[in-house]
Amino acid sequence: MIGLSHYLIVSAALLSLGVLGLLTRRNAVNVLMAVELILNSANINLVAFSRFGAGNLEGQVFAVFVIVVAAAEVAVALAIVLTMYRLRRTPNLDEADILKG
Amino acid sequence: MSAADFIFWVFATITVLSAAVVVLARSLIYSAFALLFTFFGVAGLYVLLGADFLAATQMLVYIGGILVLLLFGVMLTHRIYDLDLRTEKTQLAPGLIVAVGLFVIFSSVAVKTQWPTVERAPAPTTEDIGRMFLGHYLLPFEAASVLLLVALIGAAMIVRRRKDA
Numbered sequence: 001m002i003g004l005s006h007y008l009i010v011s012a013a014l015l016s017l018g019v020l021g022l023l024t025r026r027n028a029v030n031v032l033m034a035v036e037l038i039l040n041s042a043n044i045n046l047v048a049f050s051r052f053g054a055g056n057l058e059g060q061v062f063a064v065f066v067i068v069v070a071a072a073e074v075a076v077a078l079a080i081v082l083t084m085y086r087l088r089r090t091p092n093l094d095e096a097d098i099l100k101g
Numbered sequence: 102m103s104a105a106d107f108i109f110w111v112f113a114t115i116t117v118l119s120a121a122v123v124v125l126a127r128s129l130i131y132s133a134f135a136l137l138f139t140f141f142g143v144a145g146l147y148v149l150l151g152a153d154f155l156a157a158t159q160m161l162v163y164i165g166g167i168l169v170l171l172l173f174g175v176m177l178t179h180r181i182y183d184l185d186l187r188t189e190k191t192q193l194a195p196g197l198i199v200a201v202g203l204f205v206i207f208s209s210v211a212v213k214t215q216w217p218t219v220e221r222a223p224a225p226t227t228e229d230i231g232r233m234f235l236g237h238y239l240l241p242f243e244a245a246s247v248l249l250l251v252a253l254i255g256a257a258m259i260v261r262r263r264k265d266a
Contacts (some may be wrong), residue, residue, distance in 0.1 A: 008211035072252035
């Protein structure tokens with residue numbers, strides 16, 4: 001029987017993979033993909049607790065807000081990545097050191 | 102094993118394996134297309150959790166919007182003759198230690214805790230969510246719309262070419 005903890009483990013796996021991508025990838029677009037994985041794992045948790053826990057829909061409403069914030073975040077972050085690429089001709093994050101004194 | 106359990110394992114496998122491809126693939130295009138399957142698997146998990154509206158939103162916003170946006174990002178940040186779009190990984194060993202540690206901690210918490218669970222039959226959620234958005238959650242709903250507008254204007258402002266540059 002599939003219960004709450006199964007969903008939580010899937011979400012934990014998604015979160016750890018997202019953190020791994022966040023820490024190891026050099027490409028900025030790939031780091032954004034890892035952030036999306038983390039937000040999705042948080043959403044699975046919210047929906048799973050909304051289903052098995054309190055018995056209302058507040059978790060799903062909160063998940064919709066997380067999706068909204070993710071869309072806004074990706075739009076702005078891609079704009080920053082494009083500007084950085086235009087300035088430095090590289091999508092790699094460790095070469096973006098313009099602000100270093 | 103019932104049919105619902107089998108479908109859960111199918112979607113969980115799709116989600117986790119394609120997420121691993123997103124993180125570990127050598128080509129950026131492989132990562133982007135594996136992300137499609139991750140979002141699809143998460144939408145399937147939403148359906149199994151009885152969140153029909155959220156599964157449709159996941160399909161529309163993530164697969165239809167965010168993934169296309171990320172693909173544009175992949176195309177615009179590489180010279181067109183870089184056919185392999187290879188991306189490197191750095192500091193793989195410390196990253197692996199942190200990620201595996203996080204997974205062990207979180208999954209042990211998820212297994213060992215006695216969660217107070219309520220069994221309910223899944224019901225259609227769209228009408229209730231709509232009533233909550235236009236009732237109790239009206240202010241956050243409006244704030245989210247303003248946030249989207251600000252993000253839209255901000256993104257356009259950041260990427261615009263200045264005349265004097």
